[in-house]
Amino acid sequence: MSDRSRPHRMTKERSAKYKLSKLTASRARTKVSNWVRLGKITRPNNCEDCDSDFHIEGHHDDYLKPLDVRWLCSACHSQWHTTNGEALNAY
16 A cells, blocks of 8 residues: 555644644754854763763753753763653654
8 A cells, every 4th residue: 555545644733743843853953053053052072971972962851942952972862862752842
């Protein structure tokens, strides 16, 4: 069965909520990237949890607070999401 012939699985309300959450997350990531590029905030060299210096990533606990970022290595970031799930205001 092709994807086009399948019935829609999301209601319009759920679809709108999903799109809004993705837009909110995207805007938060873009704002952090722009502020780092402009030098308004600095990306630290080490993870806040384990002090590793390998592949530091920004983590949002709440996408509605785009500049409230924790800097974690990829391993700690993955572990955070395994333990806590998605961030607030995420789908």
